[in-house]
Amino acid sequence: MTGLRSSREEVARLLRQKAELGPEALYLSGLSRGEALRLAATARAGAQALETSATLTRPVAASGTPKGRGSPAPTRQAVAAVTSSLPVLPASYVELREHALSCTRCRLSEGRTQVVFSDGVEHARVMVVGEAPGASEDETGVPFVGAAGKYLNLLLSTVGLSRADTVYIANVLKCRPPGNRNPMPDEIEACSPFLLKQIELVQPEVLLAVGSFSAQLLTGREKVALGKIRGEVHNYGGVPLVVTYHPAALLRNPKWTRPFWEDLQLLRQVLDGA
Ligand code: SF4
Structure with a gap:
């Protein structure tokens, strides 16, 4: 406490x-x-x-320009190229969601109460990507509704962002791992195509990956410590990507609040075209 x-x-x-x-x-x-x-x-x-x-010296400049004010938008084709090698999924957002809600592609379908697909606005400026649903999310079907979710909302509000109008939230896994254990590699492989298709359809201007699993998936840098890849802007299919700690980790370890805040400032700068 x-x-x-x-x-x-x-x-x-x-x-x-x-x-x-x-x-x-x-x-x-x-x-x-x-x-x-x-x-x-x-x-x-x-x-x-x-x-x-x-x-602009950030890595994103090498293959994409932030879609801030006055900047060209990342192309939908660039993100689609990332997902082109994935299993065929419905092309419309509504059908994709329905497909996920009845998914049995991995063992997590057996123990879930609900599939947790997303929250926030469908065409958001910022897409937050977390890890997996917890007990509250499994119960409500909405991501980030527990203590960590409330803390995330508070922190996002300090840079003028809210899931009411600017933020869309989804997880790498749509079903709760038993006992909140870490996602297994085959579960990530089975479920991540949903997330990557969501990114393609939502077309956010900036991605914010919170926690190691989403950060490693979207940067493609497996087994790299989060502390080594945060604090800079990465590039996912032409979309600027900021990675930072999971809000649940901040509750356990408050010393990460400051770097989280600095990463939010970085995200805000990218969003504003700085
Ligand atoms: S975690 Fe993903 S792949 Fe596994 S059953 Fe749930 S929706 Fe399907």
């Missing part, structure tokens, strides 16, 4: 800072208001310098 409380205090501090400093404020734990204001001014000056240099 101490960890959860301190994590909530961090978020409360973050929200107070944003109210005082504005939506582009930096969140830096332990700073006074004056120190934060000085740093925010430095950051703004740095951002202006970056704008004028017009040099």
Whole structure:
């Protein structure tokens, strides 16, 4: 409970800072208001310098441009190319969802209460990709509704994002693994085509992978620690991809709240075409 409380205090501090400093404020734990204001001014000056240099050094620049304001959209064909080698799935969103809701492609169909397909708006600017449903999700059929989901909603709101109008959420696995164990490789292989088809149909401007399983799947970098691939913008079929910790991990380990927040700032910058 101490960890959860301190994590909530961090978020409360973050929200107070944003109210005082504005939506582009930096969140830096332990700073006074004056120190934060000085740093925010430095950051703004740095951002202006970056704008004028017009040099984007992130990996995404190699094969895709963020679909922010004034930037060309990632092509639907590029994402479709990623999914072209997958099993044939329905081409329409409604049919894909119906197909998943009755799926028995892997052993997880035997123990589930409900298939958890997605939540949020269908044509969202941001698509959040998690790992697998937990007990609350299995019961309700909606992803990220437990404590971790509520924390995710709160953190997303600090960068102006909400599943009510800008966010779509789905998991790598659509059915709950027993006892919330980790997904098995054959389960990921069986289920991930649904997720990849969802990405193709939703056409998000930016992807946010939370947790190792979604990060490794979408970056294609298996067995790489999350800490080594977060903090930069990757590229999934032309769509900018930010990877970060799972919100459930933040509840267990509040020291990851700050890097999570920094990754959300990065996502916001990509979304704004910075
Ligand atoms: S986890 Fe995915 S592949 Fe397995 S039964 Fe559920 S929907 Fe089908």
